[in-house]
Amino acid sequence: MNTVKLKERDDLVLGSKIGAGKFRECYSVENREDICVKVIKSNPGNFRLIQLRFLRKNIHLEELKIRQMLPPEIKNYFNPVLEANNNYSVCPRPLNYDGSYAQSLLHHQGISDDRFWEEIDYVYRFIDERQLWFFDIFNGRNIFVVEKDREGLSPLFVDYKQLGWKAFPLQPDLVFRFRKKLKLKRQYERLIRNYRKTE
């Protein structure tokens, strides 16, 4: 049994794995249906290990800091980080209006709801204009689809640790603003191509 000791809350006992990315795994918490815990993967691969060692030492803390500095216009589209240290982060598990767990965009067979895509478009335009270079948020695994009510769906970003060139250390051209703009645009367009369904 894996127990997580935290400063600001009781020890958490990890349950089952509910998701995995390239750097981290996400676990449910015993007797706490509303939160989850992210930990670094035990086998992230050599390239990710180098990134974690040199560029992304405090990956959980970075995400917490990013959430705190987000402008109010877009903050609610980013799932909060409740607590973080060097080893873990604790986050809410996104819920639908009926209390069921929301799922990632990857789990859905495409989304046709116009309002959902207007909100994605709003976030894209906002971060592009403010030069907040989130290169990994327009990714089906990192966006949850939250059912706000019977009809309306809203996006929620659950992974936004990667801000700026550090996300792509092998792409030095990302020091140029126009390259960053182009990358963000391509990612946004790819998301729409892959997940926007027309009825």
Ligand SMILES: Nc1ncnc2c1ncn2[C@@H]1O[C@H](COP(=O)(O)OP(=O)(O)O)[C@@H](O)[C@H]1O
């Ligand atoms: N708050 C959350 N609630 C439920 N599942 C989550 C949450 N955050 C992440 N996940 C799941 O865990 C996976 C890995 O988490 P993520 O933060 O994306 O890790 P990585 O940094 O490795 O990309 C996600 O792709 C998603 O499926």
Ligand SMILES: [Mg+2]
């Ligand atoms: Mg991810």
